Amino acid sequence: MDYQKVLDQLVDGELKEYKVDPKDAFDFQRTLRSYERRQSITGRAMRGGSIVYSSVTSAK
Known part of the structure; x- marks a missing residue:
């Protein structure tokens, strides 16, 4: 998986x-x-151990 691309897209x-x-x-x-x-990205821990990442601006 190209995580760099995912981060750019976020x-x-x-x-x-x-x-x-x-x-x-x-x-x-x-x-x-x-x-x-990376300071433009935030993560929320979910039940079960998954983490949902989003851009700081869309997380508001």
């Missing part, structure tokens, strides 16, 4: 949100930590 408003399953969380987090616009 920040650019092409995606409203993106759900990450627990099995993919570490790979996604690794990409997010090195993403230059």
Whole structure:
């Protein structure tokens, strides 16, 4: 999965949100930590261990 592209789409408003399953969380987090616009993305932990990420502006 190209998480860099997913992050770009979130920040650019092409995606409203993106759900990450627990099995993919570490790979996604690794990409997010090195993403230059990471402060524009927020995540909400869901029951069961999934995390739903969205842009800060759409999360309001």
